[in-house]
Amino acid sequence: MIGGWFTFLPPRIEDAEREDVSDLADLQGLSFLREWSEGEIALLMAGTGVFALVIRRGAPTASRRSIGFVLVRAVADEAEILTIAVHPRWRGRGLGQKLMEAAMRKLYADRILKIFLEVESGNEVARALYERLGFKVVGERKGYYAAPESAVPDATPATALIMRREMTPPPRPRKGTRNGGPEPDKAA
């Protein structure tokens, strides 16, 4: 019953690979009205400063399917969360938060401390997640989304909130000590 035992392993977060693109397109399509084709996702992933993290279940040797992902673009010392989605069946179990924290740790390790994202104002779940991670609303774009991402087509264009999180720079290593592992400050 090794397979059964593996199902209790915690989901693991890994860098996305080229073969993940179709899963990512599926997850995006399940999560937003505006779908992204595999080609669009592949193009984004190949862009400068872009990385994607996926979350998988079970044993490393078993299922490669992704149940969530986050796509991030870093330019100079800032980064933008391009999208994040968790499979509907797996929502509300802390996976979105884990993905965001992993992305933030990766950025922090590269000394990219400012992170921006856009979220539809009515997307309470995503807003709660970002606020919990220390993101603050710093601006808004009215009528930005042609239709609310979470609602029916033809609805009133929705407002996009721009949120920002600034991580505390790591302390300078003291002479003669090793620079310890990077750790975003506690809200992350």
Ligand SMILES: CC(C)(COP(=O)(O)OP(=O)(O)OC[C@H]1O[C@@H](n2cnc3c(N)ncnc32)[C@H](O)[C@@H]1OP(=O)(O)O)[C@@H](O)C(=O)NCCC(=O)NCCS
């Ligand atoms: C937004 C999304 C990625 C969150 O992923 P998730 O795995 O469900 O979120 P988590 O379980 O990690 O929850 C983290 C926090 O989000 C908030 N949250 C999650 N589910 C919630 C719900 N149903 N109601 C209210 N808040 C909720 C809470 O603050 C939660 O922390 P808590 O459980 O300790 O209270 C996921 O809901 C999703 O894929 N939504 C569709 C796509 C989307 O809207 N993406 C964001 C675009 S900007």
